Amino acid sequence: MTVDFEAEVEPYRRELLAHCYRMLGSVADAEDLVQETYLRAWKAYERFEGRSSVRTWLYRIATNACLTALRSRERRVLPSGLGGPADDPYATPEPADASWLEPMPDALVEDPAAIVATRDSMRLALIASLQYLPPRQRAVLLLRDVLAIPAAEVAVMLDMTVAAVKSALQRARSSLEEASPERVVEPSDASARALLATYMEAFEKADPATLEKALRADLVLEVTPSRTWFAGMSVCMPYFTDRVLLSPDACRMLPVRANGQPAAAAYYLGPDGLRHAYGIAVLTVSPDGISRITVFGDAALFAHFGLPAIYPGR
Numbered sequence: 001m002t003v004d005f006e007a008e009v010e011p012y013r014r015e016l017l018a019h020c021y022r023m024l025g026s027v028a029d030a031e032d033l034v035q036e037t038y039l040r041a042w043k044a045y046e047r048f049e050g051r052s053s054v055r056t057w058l059y060r061i062a063t064n065a066c067l068t069a070l071r072s073r074e075r076r077v078l079p080s081g082l083g084g085p086a087d088d089p090y091a092t093p094e095p096a097d098a099s100w101l102e103p104m105p106d107a108l109v110e111d112p113a114a115i116v117a118t119r120d121s122m123r124l125a126l127i128a129s130l131q132y133l134p135p136r137q138r139a140v141l142l143l144r145d146v147l148a149i150p151a152a153e154v155a156v157m158l159d160m161t162v163a164a165v166k167s168a169l170q171r172a173r174s175s176l177e178e179a180s181p182e183r184v185v186e187p188s189d190a191s192a193r194a195l196l197a198t199y200m201e202a203f204e205k206a207d208p209a210t211l212e213k214a215l216r217a218d219l220v221l222e223v224t225p226s227r228t229w230f231a232g233m234s235v236c237m238p239y240f241t242d243r244v245l246l247s248p249d250a251c252r253m254l255p256v257r258a259n260g261q262p263a264a265a266a267y268y269l270g271p272d273g274l275r276h277a278y279g280i281a282v283l284t285v286s287p288d289g290i291s292r293i294t295v296f297g298d299a300a301l302f303a304h305f306g307l308p309a310i311y312p313g314r
Contacts, residue, residue, distance in 0.1 A: 005045050008054050009038065016062050018109040018122065022142050023066040025076035025101045025131050027108070027304045033069060037062040052156075056149065060157040063139050067158075070135040074099040078128050078294065079222040085231040089239035096227035101128055103258035103282050103296055105305045121146045122259045124282055124294055129179040133172050140165055141172040192285050193255075196262040199283065199290065200253040203266070206245040212237060216289040223279075223295040251275075252311045258282050265302060266295075267311035275311035277302045 016037060020030035040061050048057060076099045104122060120126070130138050139158060143149045144165070151169075155162045195214050202211035212233070221236045222229035230236045252275050253264040263282045267275035277299035284292035302309060 005042060009041055009058060012055055012058050013038075014109050016058060018104070019059065019142060019147070020062055020066055021104050021109070022121065022127060022130060022146070023063070023135075023138060024069065024073070025127055027102050027104055027301070029069065029073070030104075033062065033065050036065050040065065052153065056153060056157070059143065059147065059149070063143065063157060067135050067139060075131050076101040077131065078124075079224060079227050079229040080220065081128060081132075082227045085220075085235070086228045087235060089230060089235050089237075090242055091228070093223070093226035093228040095225055098225070098227070100224045100296065100298070101131065102298075102301060103263065103280050103294075106257040106260060107306075108304065120260070124259045124261065124284070126176075127259065129176055132179065133175055136160075137168045137172040137175070140168040141176070144169050145173075191287060192262050195285050195290055196255055196264060196283060199281075200255065200264050203245065203251045203253060203264075204248070206248045206250065208237065208241045208245050211240060211245065214290050216286070216291045218291060220292045221295075222293075224297050226297075252313070254307060254311075256280065256305050256307070258305075261285070265305060265307050277307065277309045277311075280305070 013034065017030050017034050020033040020037075021027060024030050024033065037058060041058060044061075048054075052060075078101050079096070082096060082098065101124070103124070104127075106122075109122070130141070133141065136158065140154060140160075143154045143157065144151065149157070151162050151165045154160070155165045158165070160168070198210060198214040201207070202214065215233060215236070217233050218231070219233055219236050220229070220231050221239065230239055247269075250269050252267045254267075256263045256265050258280060259282060261282050262285060263280055265280055266278045268278045270276045279295050279297035279299070280301050281293055281295045283290050284294075299309065
């Protein structure tokens, strides 16, 4: 890459990663598409005539690369998108062969000072709802409502008429309103950190009473790769006590942040005496407690968070 090209395009890498993630619901896929975007941009850079800003030009390339990729990819989902909640906390969770939504580490997509500004557009509930929109409607919604790109420019970017852009945006907004992504009332940062600390302490001490103090009565719990999920404290707490909070030695956690939300990276004790990466638990918190726990049971995600595969302490 030439020096001029690098200087022009590199400042947009993180925001393009966030955009591709919103489109695809996967950190790994988003990283691949950003790389493809920069490769396409480099090959076309000498032909770039400056009729739009470099930023808009890059978003055009990235969005169309995502639309092409979505033709051959399954929709990414959470367990709650595959059916209703289970009512038996003692039943064996049912596995599912699905393409799961992935959490996005805050550190990958924004500088710390700017995270608050983009937090709402990265919420897990919104990302999950976006995956149910047709790809072109999804693109229009993100370009117009998240990035505030004018309709005329979006029309050029997606090879649509302005009327078609406006129609697609209206349908996308209507579909999202019907899906009703949860509106999060943010606690203070100190309160959110305190809830995360209580959650982690409860798991590390295998202490149901401590955990229950941090939870809301309407708690929702979902754990990939199972399609089984639970709603309500009366079902969630027996699941925790019967299947999870078994031994104070079993679990250790590290605090992280994902999708603008507090999260914990969980390690569990293996037969070799080491604690191995298990998954990332993303918490939806409010001033009166934790309302949703979404656990992504995939050790491969730890690399995206810059975390080791083995717990780094005794």
